Amino acid sequence: STKPEVTILGKTYPRDEWSNTPAAIQEKLGRNLHLTQGHPLSTLREIIEGHFAGYTAVRPDSPVVTVHQNFDELGFPPDHPGRSKTDTYYVNGTHMLRTHTSAHEVEAYKTGADAFLIAADVYRRDEIDSSHYPVFHQMEGMRHWTQDQLPGLIEENKRLEKELSQIPIVIEDTSTIGPENPLQDCHDPVIATEMAKNLKHSLNGMIFKLFGDAAARSGEPLKVRWIDAYFPWTTPSFEVEVWYNGEWLEILGCGVVIQKTLERGGVGHKSGWAFGLGLERIAMVLFGIPDIRLFWSTDPRFLDQFATGDITTFKPYSRYPPCYKDMSFWLPDSVKQASAAEILPWHENDYCEIVRDVAGDLVENVSLIDDFTHPKSGRRSLCYRLNYRSMDRNLTNEEVNVLQDQVQKRVIQDMGIEMR
Numbered sequence: 001s002t003k004p005e006v007t008i009l010g011k012t013y014p015r016d017e018w019s020n021t022p023a024a025i026q027e028k029l030g031r032n033l034h035l036t037q038g039h040p041l042s043t044l045r046e047i048i049e050g051h052f053a054g055y056t057a058v059r060p061d062s063p064v065v066t067v068h069q070n071f072d073e074l075g076f077p078p079d080h081p082g083r084s085k086t087d088t089y090y091v092n093g094t095h096m097l098r099t100h101t102s103a104h105e106v107e108a109y110k111t112g113a114d115a116f117l118i119a120a121d122v123y124r125r126d127e128i129d130s131s132h133y134p135v136f137h138q139m140e141g142m143r144h145w146t147q148d149q150l151p152g153l154i155e156e157n158k159r160l161e162k163e164l165s166q167i168p169i170v171i172e173d174t175s176t177i178g179p180e181n182p183l184q185d186c187h188d189p190v191i192a193t194e195m196a197k198n199l200k201h202s203l204n205g206m207i208f209k210l211f212g213d214a215a216a217r218s219g220e221p222l223k224v225r226w227i228d229a230y231f232p233w234t235t236p237s238f239e240v241e242v243w244y245n246g247e248w249l250e251i252l253g254c255g256v257v258i259q260k261t262l263e264r265g266g267v268g269h270k271s272g273w274a275f276g277l278g279l280e281r282i283a284m285v286l287f288g289i290p291d292i293r294l295f296w297s298t299d300p301r302f303l304d305q306f307a308t309g310d311i312t313t314f315k316p317y318s319r320y321p322p323c324y325k326d327m328s329f330w331l332p333d334s335v336k337q338a339s340a341a342e343i344l345p346w347h348e349n350d351y352c353e354i355v356r357d358v359a360g361d362l363v364e365n366v367s368l369i370d371d372f373t374h375p376k377s378g379r380r381s382l383c384y385r386l387n388y389r390s391m392d393r394n395l396t397n398e399e400v401n402v403l404q405d406q407v408q409k410r411v412i413q414d415m416g417i418e419m420r
């Protein structure tokens with residue numbers, strides 16, 4: 001699998017030492033779950049689009065973006081951890097699979113519209129458990145004002161405040177605007193504060209549309225919490241959490257866009273806000289979907305439970321038995337492996353990538369169950385438990401052994417470890 005180029009959705013890119021997008025991920029490209037009629041992710045997208053009526057829908061065609069679009073243009077510093085090969089799928093040194101829909105903000109600004117909604121699949125290397133999957137879906141919203149539209153903003157905020165005061169929602173705003181989360185020097189502080197208010201009011205309204213019914217069923221008002229955040233292309237920046245089933249659920253990040261970013265999109269004469277949210281996390285709670293792999297199921301027992309536009313509770317159709325296999329190994333000894341720079345340092349995401357590449361969606365969970373350093377030799381050993389379970393059938397012990405064996409061979413080969 002080391003051809004001199006990487007082909008993604010019919011386009012070829014030269015392979016280099018950054019290329020780390022495996023075949024298993026490439027197979028997911030173009031599924032477009034968020035655009036599949038009746039799929040829970042598509043229904044959730046439609047509800048959000050309904051809230052932001054009149055916004056221009058942007059549907060980026062390829063998940064391949066430049067490193068410049070995903071990071072540089074948004075002001076990510078050169079040493080930002082998100083850029084690491086352990087966290088991001090690179091096509092090569094200049095191209096990558098977008099890690100967030102924000103990668104399309106600046107190109108959207110160039111169209112000149114004043115309100116946008118972007119929905120797309122995004123990609124991140126990650127661990128394996130019921131709420132992480134290397135492909136997921138995000139929506140990005142942006143809104144702009146020119147100088148002469150700003151008086152309308154204040155009017156609109158008053159109207160939104162009135163609307164919010166009439167619905168059962170409790171907004172706990174612990175966020176600040178100040179030295180830790182500053183306004184921009186180039187903004188009139190009154191106007192910038194109104195933009196931040198508009199952002200909050202618009203999102204509180206959206207959150208009520210999504211979670212209001214569930215809160216009503218629980219007999220309590222919906223509780224929403226705003227906290228300070230940091231993003232390289234917004235200030236002030238916020239994160240929003242929703243109280244759901246006895247827990248604060250983090251659902252989105254947002255802020256007032258830094259003027260430099262707007263300038264890059266040719267709209268330095270406007271100002272405004274942006275937000276980004278993950279669809280899976282919200283859909284899992286609203287539809288009661290217990291495992292993120294289910295979104296990818298083609299089993300009619302999953303798909304037939306959902307109809308376009310409705311939030312209905314998923315009824316698990318079966319739960320097949322799990323099958324645990326443990327794998328213990330010594331990490332590479334840096335002295336003996338001095339020349340093998342690629343295999344050091346050890347990163348769990350690299351291990352999980354191999355597991356996914358071999359076993360795909362048949363692995364439900366990978367967890368570290370032992371981490372031991374030999375007192376004399378100083379060698380470190382790890383033990384991982386791989387929990388195999390299919391969503392739609394029984395797995396035999398024999399086939400799981402074959403998979404476990406293949407994972408073992410691949411990690412020995414690719415990561416330079418030694419089995420215990």
Ligand code: PHE
Nearest residue numbers: 100102231253254274275276
């Ligand atoms: N892209 C950010 C994320 O994935 C969310 C975000 C979008 C934050 C827009 C600010 C503005 O976490």
